[in-house]
Amino acid sequence: MIAFTxxxxxxxxxxxxxxxxxxxxxxxxxxxxxEPLRYAPILEWPPRPLALLKWVFGYPGFFxxxxxxxxxxxxxxxxxxxxxxxxxxxxxxxxxxxxxxxNLVLILLWAGSWHAWLFIKKAQGTDWKHTNRxxxxxxxxxxxxxxxxxxxxxTICAAVPVWSAYEVLTMWLFANGYIPFVxxxxxxxxxxxxxxxxxxxxxxxxxxxxxxxxxxPVYRWVHYLHHNNVNVGPFxxxxxHPLEQLWYWSGAVIHWIIPSxxxxxxxxxxxxxxxPAPSHSGFERVVxxxxxxxxxxxxxxxLHHKYFECNYGGDGILPLDRWxxxxxxxxxxxxxxxxxxxLARAAQKAAAEGDRT
Numbered sequence: 001m002i003a004f005t006x007x008x009x010x011x012x013x014x015x016x017x018x019x020x021x022x023x024x025x026x027x028x029x030x031x032x033x034x035e036p037l038r039y040a041p042i043l044e045w046p047p048r049p050l051a052l053l054k055w056v057f058g059y060p061g062f063f064x065x066x067x068x069x070x071x072x073x074x075x076x077x078x079x080x081x082x083x084x085x086x087x088x089x090x091x092x093x094x095x096x097x098x099x100x101x102x103n104l105v106l107i108l109l110w111a112g113s114w115h116a117w118l119f120i121k122k123a124q125g126t127d128w129k130h131t132n133r134x135x136x137x138x139x140x141x142x143x144x145x146x147x148x149x150x151x152x153x154x155t156i157c158a159a160v161p162v163w164s165a166y167e168v169l170t171m172w173l174f175a176n177g178y179i180p181f182v183x184x185x186x187x188x189x190x191x192x193x194x195x196x197x198x199x200x201x202x203x204x205x206x207x208x209x210x211x212x213x214x215x216x217p218v219y220r221w222v223h224y225l226h227h228n229n230v231n232v233g234p235f236x237x238x239x240x241h242p243l244e245q246l247w248y249w250s251g252a253v254i255h256w257i258i259p260s261x262x263x264x265x266x267x268x269x270x271x272x273x274x275x276p277a278p279s280h281s282g283f284e285r286v287v288x289x290x291x292x293x294x295x296x297x298x299x300x301x302x303l304h305h306k307y308f309e310c311n312y313g314g315d316g317i318l319p320l321d322r323w324x325x326x327x328x329x330x331x332x333x334x335x336x337x338x339x340x341x342x343l344a345r346a347a348q349k350a351a352a353e354g355d356r357t
Contacts, residue, residue: 028131029131030130031128031299032299033299036330037328042055070199075263078263083098085175091172106273106274107160111235114286117286130299131282141228142228147236158245163272166269174262191264195264198264200317201254202251205250209250214312222241249269278296284298284299307335
């Protein structure tokens with residue numbers, strides 16, 4: 001077993017920045033944390049109320065460091081960078097283009113900052129990187145033979161238009177009173193509760209559509225494009241086939257049914273837009289200043305890109321993968337169970353084909 005280390009990785013490809021590095025690397029250069037992955041203490045039996053409160057209000061937890069950030073951004077976008085509902089009663093090239101361009105700028109600034117710091121500046125080398133390999137160049141599976149350019153193309157030309165279309169249509173429905181609207185001033189508690197529920201709603205929706213995406217024909221014709229990114233980068237998260245974009249963003253349709261405020265819709269869509277950059281950054285932590293790092297990456301989702309058929313969930317809030325038997329905690333035991341599941345399914349498929357012949 002490779003010993004745990006607490007030292008800086010000696011060989012770097014970028015500028016040196018000191019950081020307390022923890023975990024282990026195998027001979028292939030893949031990193032794993034010191035401890036197995038665990039779900040948040042939610043919906044556990046027996047309940048652990050103190051652990052749950054610590055997770056909700058502590059660090060790292062539901063609100064910190066990123067939960068509050070993802071909630072504040074849509075509120076600011078609504079207040080300062082969204083046309084009035086009155087102006088959105090009729091479809092007009094002006095406000096529709098404005099929302100599309102605003103979303104494009106938002107994702108380029110957000111994912112672009114991650115990419116610039118970690119992959120262009122290489123500010124922390126491969127410290128906390130899930131694999132010591134960098135993004136692919138001169139690889140024919142990617143458009144332009146370049147992984148970064150490929151990911152940018154699908155983000156700009158597929159993700160942003162579909163994301164913006166869902167937002168435009170939903171705002172038009174709000175403006176014309178076709179869907180239930182909830183006032184912040186009249187129902188402040190409901191407003192806050194629904195804001196807190198949006199990540200959980202997204203968890204259920206994402207797990208569902210993601211499992212469907214791995215169904216044979218859908219995977220072969222659609223989802224394969226996203227999984228070309230085995231070694232991921234910040235723009236890989238939204239690099240999906242245009243058809244997959246349609247159901248990826250479709251979770252926002254729930255706000256056509258339940259009473260919501262436009263901020264809830266912006267939060268739902270922008271949560272889907274912004275969270276993939278850190279979860280696909282390829283790094284478990286980003287070092288902000290020497291010796292100080294913030295957990296950002298997602299080893300949980302890295303394992304999905306590495307093994308394909310495990311860890312289908314999103315934020316890992318609800319233990320959906322554990323419930324459905326697809327959870328991989330990063331240990332050899334989990335890998336063995338996954339391999340056994342593959343072999344059992346292959347045997348079942350072979351038996352079925354034998355019966356047909």
